[in-house]
Amino acid sequence: MSMISSSQAVPVVSIQNAATWALPLTVTKFLASCAAGDIIFPTPNGLPPNFLKEYNHDRSWDFMAALLYFPVTETENNGITEHEDGNCVTFVFQDQVGGLQVRKNGEWNPVTPAQDTLVVNLGDVIQVLSNNKFKSATHRVVRQQGKSRYSYAFFYNLHGDKRVEPLSKFTEEIGEEPKYRGFLYKDYQAMRMRNKTHPPAKPEDVIHITHYAITS
Numbered sequence: 001m002s003m004i005s006s007s008q009a010v011p012v013v014s015i016q017n018a019a020t021w022a023l024p025l026t027v028t029k030f031l032a033s034c035a036a037g038d039i040i041f042p043t044p045n046g047l048p049p050n051f052l053k054e055y056n057h058d059r060s061w062d063f064m065a066a067l068l069y070f071p072v073t074e075t076e077n078n079g080i081t082e083h084e085d086g087n088c089v090t091f092v093f094q095d096q097v098g099g100l101q102v103r104k105n106g107e108w109n110p111v112t113p114a115q116d117t118l119v120v121n122l123g124d125v126i127q128v129l130s131n132n133k134f135k136s137a138t139h140r141v142v143r144q145q146g147k148s149r150y151s152y153a154f155f156y157n158l159h160g161d162k163r164v165e166p167l168s169k170f171t172e173e174i175g176e177e178p179k180y181r182g183f184l185y186k187d188y189q190a191m192r193m194r195n196k197t198h199p200p201a202k203p204e205d206v207i208h209i210t211h212y213a214i215t216s
């Protein structure tokens, strides 16, 4: 896996074996759009139009990951363990191999690859801003039999100094109590990083967005 900033996104097309991928032109367009910062954000119903663009213009914390998952082995099929993305929105361009799954009602469902489409994954920030109206998707990647999976993920983030808290549109304006206390984006990201660098002994001690949940 390699990670590069959005301003360096286009060269990732040249990673090993990518030239043999089935949709190089579409991939190139996707990467170019990310690099130019002109992905059209599909505002979910219930959020003000252009909301994210107005909420945070700063694209300096965005990044892209180029991911390669090797085929399943006799003892290992884990690509990425189940998790929620900690950012605003993630755009995923996946090849035809598959393996991305999303959990809904306790069941794992495949996100079936479809040509020329992007997967749009809402993250923890949207969950907090919408006061749980929109849920951060729990997802994972399961490695496949006999095939490597390639994907590109563009992480639409906030600047680290941006404060995240439920919007009045989803709280006082509709008579609901905030379900989260406010926090700085960089503080949450630092805790998520520590989950990886210093994994807690007990799974229940891993920091999730529920760390900021207000419990009555």
Ligand SMILES: [Fe+2]
Binding pocket: 083, 084, 085, 139
């Ligand atoms: Fe993810």
